[in-house]
Amino acid sequence: MPDSQMSEQPLLEVNNLYTHFDTPRGVAHAVDGVSFTLDRGKTLGIVGESGSGKSVLSRTIIDILAKDGSVLHDGEIIFEGRDLRSLPEKEMREIRGREIAMVFQDPMSSLNPVKKIGKQITEVLVKRLGMNKNAANLRAAELIDSVGIPDAEQQLTRFPMHLSGGMRQRVAIAIAMACEPKLLIADEPTTALDVTIQAQILDFLREQQRKRNMSVMLITHNLGIVSGYTDDVAVMYAGKIAERCSTDELIAHPRMPYTEALMNSAPQLSDPPHTRLQAIPGLPPNLLNVPDGCRFHARCPYVQDDCKTDLPGLTSDDNPDHTFACWHPLQNKAVGGGVQ
């Protein structure tokens, strides 16, 4: 395929993806008809509350959910022109780690506590890239060094318990970078870390991304992170995408009331001290028993009768690149004081 064509094609295209969990209490609609595209070198933010299906979405893409029949999938995940869902497990394993890598939320639990850090990096290099042990050790030390951890060689013989949370997350990133993947899925990579470390890690991720022209799917519940570190954004609510557009557009003109509510619930630096945060009333819907109509209607301040019965699809009006799932979208007006 000629280069020009390659670059026009998005790296990742997800079409109408479903992931349902068949549980004893019913079917949980964790990912319910999600579509989006991600271009090379770009960062897509996936934002939503806990339980909105964003983590399941990421695990579906890299295909690491259980395969015991309790997880049902439908739809397409096109990665570089190949539908990952139709690939046999063996070929999918070739893609995991090498083409698509993942960083998890909690570095305290995502590193194996009983394996030395060096081993956790070199096993990828040996098993996936066919390096010999010595070469892998040298490369692992380079990787550790490149993620900004001092005394790289000594770190290889240490266990995760010897490192702080921020350091562990750097190790997790080093593992993800080991095979120079084209796509990095970062599932809340900084949620478990101190605020000061958060910025360090995210800056570092962005630097790595630019160096390697890597695409990143950045999953977060924090709109502040989205505004600072992503090109495009998809807001997820109850397994569906509620709004999708470029990050600047979303911050400037949110159309879906849920997005507005999310923005209003984030603290603003311009707020006077002791300002009460505007929490979104109610709870996200139970994915085992999703409501009729718009899934947000029970919590929406602008709810109308049709919202309670008819499920809105993603549409757009004047800006075709800005889609939202709402019968009564907000008009183009700026909300709040902008997210910090």
Place this chain on the structure above:
Amino acid sequence: MQYFKLKLLHLIPVFFIVTFASFMMLNLLPGDLVDAILLDEESAPPTEEDRLALAKELNLDKPVIVRYALWLGNMLTGDLGRSYVTSQPVTEALWQRIPISLELMVMSQILAILISVPLGVMSGYYANSTFDRTISTGAFGLLAIPVFIAGTMLIWVFAIMLGWLPSSGHWAMEEDFWRNIEGFILPALTIGLVEVPVLMRVLRTDIITTLQEDYIALAKSKGMTTSYIMFHHALRPSSFSYVTLLGLQLGNLITGSIVVETLFSIPGVGQLLINSVDNRDEIMVQGVITFVALVYVGMNLAVDLMYAVLDPRVARRA
């Protein structure tokens, strides 16, 4: 090292309590030991003088506490006394039989591990599948079978019906190595099989828990194969309860080997214990119990040390 010392210190009182309690309990057995020994011999009825002389010789005229103290003192110098019946030194009798029992134990543990680890890992991975249910049902069935029945069934199938293995007896290792191993297979399998269900179920449960961990998801996202993940990432963090149980089961192992050694006519420590109890050879019984206590305490120490090997965080916490 600190961890090791601490553990060792814990075990010393355990050892004293066991030997003391067994000494006291043996003392409580009804009947007069002197009479028992003298009446066994088919000579004239013992005179009062003979009785006193023997009691004095065996220190039986002293209070039980003093006798324990004397025994303990000798024991610490490596002298466990002489058999009341054969006059053979207890340590000598033990040393003749320990290698045999040890070989039986080691082989039975190897077999138990070789069977239970793959089964536990697989039924944990395929939890609630048909495979898992079949294995679990089989395990519960096996759990209900006592050692002597299992042994008898194995003899019936492999020795009598198929004729592959000897049904009983023991051959010295230096005479015929393969014959020796062959003779141990059925008894070791008998002891091992009885342990498998519990070991397997415990490992299965821990594997299921471990598989929920993020580091397993990370290993998957690195593109590692399932078998590599199971045996290199999941097994070790899942083996805590398994190793504990393996240590605890040593108690069963010792009692199990008594039955099995009798069933398969293997001249090990278990058989020595049974014979000594039959003959009221109390000093020999005490010697065997001391040995068993030593093994038990030693194995528990080994288990504690295994924790530190399995998870480096343990050594640091202590």
